[in-house]
Each structure stands twice: as C-alpha cells, then as structure tokens.
Amino acid sequence: xxxxxxxxxxxxxxxxxxxxxxxxxxSSGKIAFLQLRxxxxxxxxxxxxxxxxxxxxxxxxxxxxxxxxYITGVISEDDRSDIGYEMQVKSIAVISEAHDYxxxxxxxxxxxxxxxxxxxxxxxxxxxxxxxxxxxxxxTYEFFNDNGFTKIDPPILTASxxxxxxxxxxxxxxxxxxxxxxxxxxxMEAAAMAHGRVFSFGPTFRAEKSKTRRHLIEFWMIEPEMAxxxxxxxxxxxxxxxxxxxxxxxxxxxxxxxxxxxxxxKLEKVTTxxxxxxxxxxVVFLKEQGFDxxxxxxxxxxxxxxxxxxxxxxxxxxxxxxxxxKPFYMQPNPENENTVLCADLIAPExxxxxxxxxxxxxxxxxxxxxxxxxxxxxxxxxxxxDLRRYxxxxxxxFGLGLERTVAWLSGVDHVxxxxxxxxxxxRLYP
Ligand code: 4AD
Ligand code: MG
Numbered sequence: 001x002x003x004x005x006x007x008x009x010x011x012x013x014x015x016x017x018x019x020x021x022x023x024x025x026x027s028s029g030k031i032a033f034l035q036l037r038x039x040x041x042x043x044x045x046x047x048x049x050x051x052x053x054x055x056x057x058x059x060x061x062x063x064x065x066x067x068x069x070y071i072t073g074v075i076s077e078d079d080r081s082d083i084g085y086e087m088q089v090k091s092i093a094v095i096s097e098a099h100d101y102x103x104x105x106x107x108x109x110x111x112x113x114x115x116x117x118x119x120x121x122x123x124x125x126x127x128x129x130x131x132x133x134x135x136x137x138x139x140t141y142e143f144f145n146d147n148g149f150t151k152i153d154p155p156i157l158t159a160s161x162x163x164x165x166x167x168x169x170x171x172x173x174x175x176x177x178x179x180x181x182x183x184x185x186x187x188m189e190a191a192a193m194a195h196g197r198v199f200s201f202g203p204t205f206r207a208e209k210s211k212t213r214r215h216l217i218e219f220w221m222i223e224p225e226m227a228x229x230x231x232x233x234x235x236x237x238x239x240x241x242x243x244x245x246x247x248x249x250x251x252x253x254x255x256x257x258x259x260x261x262x263x264x265x266k267l268e269k270v271t272t273x274x275x276x277x278x279x280x281x282x283v284v285f286l287k288e289q290g291f292d293x294x295x296x297x298x299x300x301x302x303x304x305x306x307x308x309x310x311x312x313x314x315x316x317x318x319x320x321x322x323x324x325x326k327p328f329y330m331q332p333n334p335e336n337e338n339t340v341l342c343a344d345l346i347a348p349e350x351x352x353x354x355x356x357x358x359x360x361x362x363x364x365x366x367x368x369x370x371x372x373x374x375x376x377x378x379x380x381x382x383x384x385x386d387l388r389r390y391x392x393x394x395x396x397x398f399g400l401g402l403e404r405t406v407a408w409l410s411g412v413d414h415v416x417x418x419x420x421x422x423x424x425x426x427r428l429y430p
Contacts, residue, residue, distance in 0.1 A: 006040035008075045009085055017072040018043075018087070019095075021122070022063050024105055032060040034089070036071065041255075042124055044078070044086040045071055052090060059092050066098040066122070082258060110416075117421060118430045128256035129417055132249055133406045137201070139248035140222055143241050144199045149224060152191040152198045154184030160380040162186050163327055167206045180205035183399060186329075186384050188225040189360060192395055193387055199224040201402075211425045212302070213414040214352045216403055218423035225397035231331070231341040231359035234396035235317055238345060238355055239272045241400075242315060246270050249409050262411040266313065266348060276317040279339065282308055299325045302352055309346045315354075317343040328374040329367070331359040331394075341396075351408035357398025364388035 003016045023042070024035040034045040047060040063069070073089040102116050103123065113120045120126055144151070159176070161168055162183045169180040184200045191198040204221045224241075226234060246267050249257070257264055277285070282304075286294050289307050294300070300308075300318070309316055320339040323332065330340035342358035361367045367388055371378050378385075406418035416422045421430060 004040040005036065005038045005043045005083070008043065008087070009083070011075045012077060012085065013074060015072065015074050015090065016087075017070055020069055020071055022065060022067050022069065023122075023124075024065065025060075025063060027061050032057065034060060034063065034071075036087075037122065037124075037127070041083060042127075043083060044081060045073060045089045046086055047089040047092075051088070056089075056091055059094070060089070063092070063094070064098055064101070065104070066101040066119075068095040068098075069093060070095065082255060114416065114422075114427060115429070121420060124259055126417065128253075128259040129406065129410050129412060130420060131256045132253050132260075132410045133402070133418060135249050135253050136245050136402065136405055136409065139245045140199075140201065140241075142248070143244045144197075144224065147197070147237075149197040149199045150191075150195040152188065152195065152200055153202060154181065154187035154191075154200050154223075156181045156203065160186070160377075160384075162329070165376075167208045169205045169207045182206055183221065184223050185225070185397060185399065186381075188223050188397060189387055189395065190383065192225040192227045192397070193391065193393070196227050197224070198226075209425065213416075214302070214404055214407075216415050216419060216422055216424065219404075219415075219419070220402040221399045222402065223397060223399045225395065227393050227395045229359075229396045230394055231343070231396050234357055234359065234398060235276070235319075235343060236273075238317075238343075238357060238398055238400075239274045239315075242274075242345070242355075242405075243270060243272055245405065246409065257410075260410050260412070262409075267409065270314060274315045274317055274345070275312045276319055276343070277308065278319050279321045280336075282318050285311070297322050297324065302350075305344075305346045305352050306350045309348045309350070313348055315348060316346050318346060319343040326358070328370040328376060329358070329360050331361050332366075345400075347404070347408045349408065349411075351404060353401075354404045354408065355398050355400045357396065359394065359396040362388060362392045362394055364392065 001016045008016055018038055020036040020038040022034055023037050026033045030049045032047040036043050036045050047057060049057045070093045072091045073087040075085050076088050078086040103119055157178045158181050162185050171178050182205060188198055188200055200223045203218055205218055208215055283294060283296050286304055320333050321342055323338055323340050326340050326342055330342050333339040333341050344353045345355035347354045371381055403415045403418040407415050416424060
C-alpha cells in the first residue's frame with residue numbers, strides 16, 4: 001500500500017510504502033535510525049540489521065542526506081515521537097542519490113540559509129511556518145465565505161496610487177507608465193458597490209527602503225471592503241476575523257506550533273472585543289511611559305507600538321489618527337476634524353501593526369478636495385470618484401498583512417521566514 005507520512009497512522013501494524021527524503025540519520029552496528037520527510041510530515045524509520053536483508057542495512061547506513069527513496073515497512077506506535085508512530089523498515093529503493101547537500105544539521109548563518117531558501121524550505125521549522133501560513137489562508141477564506149463576502153480580485157498592474165506615491169514600483173505598460181499594486185483597496189470599494197461585502201487576497205508591492213524585521217518589498221494582503229458599514233462595525237468584523245484565524249491555527253496546527261516551540265498561552269487568551277485606544281490617548285500614554293520623542297501629529301514607530309501592545313498583552317486597536325499622516329481617502333472623525341475614522345491593529349508580543357483600516361470618504365466634494373490637497377492627479381481617480389457620484393454609501397474596509405500575521409502566530413521574529421521566497425531590500429534571489 002502506497003501512502004504518506006501523514007496518512008500512515010491509518011495503517012498501524014500494516015506494511016506500507018512511502019516516497020520520502022532522508023533528512024538525517026544515526027546508526028550503530030545493529031540499528032539505523034532514518035529521519036524521513038515526505039512533504040506531509042516527518043517520521044522516523046528504524047532499520048534493524050537482524051530484520052532486513054544485508055544489502056538493505058548497508059544501504060541504510062550509506063544513505064546520504066536528501067536522497068530520495070521509496071521506503072517500505074510496518075507502521076508501529078511510538079510514544080516518544082511527536083506524531084505517535086514510526087516505521088519498522090523492511091526495504092529501501094533509492095530514487096535519486098544526493099551528494100553534498102548544502103544545509104547540514106549544523107548551524108548556518110541566516111544569509112547562507114536565505115541564499116539557499118529553495119532548499120531551506122525543506123527543513124522542519126520552515127515547513128511548519130508554511131503550514132501555519134496555509135492554515136491562516138484557509139481560515140481566511142472560511143471566515144469571509146461564511147460571512148457573506150464575495151472574493152474579488154483587483155488588478156496588479158495599476159495606473160494610480162492608493163497609499164501615497166513614495167513607495168510605488170514603476171514599470172512600463174507598453175507606452176504608458178504603470179505601477180505594481182500597493183493595495184487593491186480602491187478597486188475593492190468599486191467591487192463593494194456591486195457585491196456589498198467583498199474581500200481580496202493577493203500580492204502587494206512596496207518599494208520601501210525599510211530594512212526591518214516587519215517589512216517585505218512584496219507581501220500578501222487580505223483586503224475586505226463592506227458597503228453600508230461604519231467604522232465601528234468594521235472593527236467588529238476585524239476582531240472576529242483575527243480571532244477566527246487564531247482559533248483555527250491553535251486547533252489545526254498543534255504539531256507545527258510545537259515544532260516551532262511557540263508559547264501559545266498568549267494566543268489562547270485572545271477573545272473579542274479587543275481593547276481600543278485613541279491616538280490622542282496613546283500619545284498621552286507614551287509620554288507617561290517616558291517616550292519624550294513623540295509629539296501629537298507624528299506617526300508611531302515600532303517601539304511606540306510595542307509599548308502600547310505590551311500594556312494590553314492583547315491585540316489592540318489604535319484609532320483616530322491625525323488626518324495628515326494617513327492616506328487621502330479616510331472619513332473625517334465627526335468628533336475631531338483633525339483626525340480620521342481609522343484604526344491600526346497592533347499585535348501583541350512586539351509583532352507590530354497587522355491591520356490598517358478605515359471608513360472611506362463617501363462625499364464627492366470632500367473626496368475631490370482631498371485629492372487636490374494631497375497633490376494627486378484627479379483624472380486617474382475618476383473611476384473612484386464615480387463611486388461617490390452614483391449611489392454613494394457609508395463603507396469601510398481594512399487590509400491585513402499575511403506575513404506579519406504568520407510571524408506573530410508562528411512566533412518567528414522576522415517576516416523573511418514567513419514568505420516562501422521573500423523579496424527584501426537587498427534580495428531578489430532565489
Ligand atoms: O496599512 P496599510 O498600508 O493599509 C493599506 O494598504 C490599506 N489600503 C488597506 C485597506 O484598508 N484595504 O497595509 C495594511 C497591512 C499592514 O497593517 C501590514 O500588516 C501589511 O499590510 N504591510 C506590510 N507587510 C509586510 N511588509 C510591508 N512592507 C508592509 N506594508 C504593509
Ligand atoms: Mg498601515
């Protein structure tokens with residue numbers, strides 16, 4: 001019977017064959033322990049000299065790291081294994097022998113591992129991070145499908161800038177200038193006027209010269225947009241969505257969280273509602289905490305966000321930022337016209353901003369005024385203004401950065417390990 005490591009538990013005490021790679025091995029004169037992986041999981045194969053043909057034992061002892069094999073044996077229970085079972089090997093057939101695999105069980109520096117990202121993905125921890133990423137994506141589709149959202153795909157090649165012009169990737173579009181999408185939001189607003197509740201999930205590009213553990217040049221963003229939705233209601237959707245994702249990862253990625261040695265106690269505590277603090281109160285709080293550098297009207301940096309998040313030890317919404325440090329499309333706060341109806345969701349444990357969201361301006365005149373004030377070309381936003389010309393409604397939306405969320409839930413401290421092939425300031429390879 002041909003099976004996989006993950007499915008092998010259904011074949012306890014039966015003989016199966018699995019296509020696998022050898023990740024590591026340990027052997028003595030009488031026994032060889034083969035560490036196997038097959039994409040679905042990791043498992044030990046035990047080769048006892050007394051139980052197998054002589055040439056099989058010899059082969060097991062000589063097998064090189066990352067050689068590919070078909071391995072046949074009986075699945076047996078094993079309490080010491082994190083999956084609960086192993087294989088008592090009977091035979092091995094080599095598919096392809098590997099020599100001098102660059103990533104050995106010893107420690108390698110990060111740059112070396114990043115240069116070998118195409119191989120590093122095979123390692124147990126990197127495999128676990130990608131599984132958690134996949135679970136977040138799965139839970140995202142589940143949440144939005146279950147809550148009446150339609151998935152709409154905005155374009156990647158665009159003519160205008162939603163989030164300010166300084167971070168755009170420029171490219172030629174035949175004879176025209178084009179930019180890689182830095183957010184699908186403006187198109188999602190159009191989609192919300194057609195479908196009510198919509199979400200997108202796609203790549204996003206920011207030509208930011210930031211070299212921090214939270215910044216990628218290319219990242220994936222989930223962008224829901226809701227018609228007839230005020231900002232307060234959007235915050236409720238956000239906290240329900242994030243809580244659903246956490247619960248899904250805690251339930252379905254136990255093995256992976258264990259491999260990553262993630263302390264899940266803080267994740268387990270997360271429930272709705274999340275704490276909310278206004279930008280104004282956050283400035284006062286930061287000053288009390290001894291941050292003398294922050295003045296009202298300035299954006300918060302990582303240390304500020306971390307200090308606020310540490311205070312709550314939960315994801316926290318910082319609401320109503322000053323208008324002038326936010327993009328042109330945000331609805332003014334009726335209680336203080338110098339601020340807007342927006343929120344950033346800050347993850348605990350120092351993982352930083354994972355969501356940016358807001359209510360959008362729905363008044364045509366005000367939106368035109370803002371486009372002028374921000375020095376944007378009104379003509380390229382004509383389609384966006386149409387949404388205010390023809391049946392404008394209050395609407396809100398947000399964007400969640402996938403990689404930062406993966407980093408937080410997996411407990412890895414740099415986003416470069418949360419994308420399969422991260423695009424970083426000085427890295428386009430592999
Ligand atoms: O706060 P941002 O820039 O918001 C928007 O783009 C809005 N148009 C979203 C919307 O309302 N539809 O980005 C949203 C999120 C951030 O909170 C962060 O999680 C992630 O995207 N993000 C990045 N992730 C990795 N690397 C970068 N350089 C990122 N920039 C933003
Ligand atoms: Mg933001």
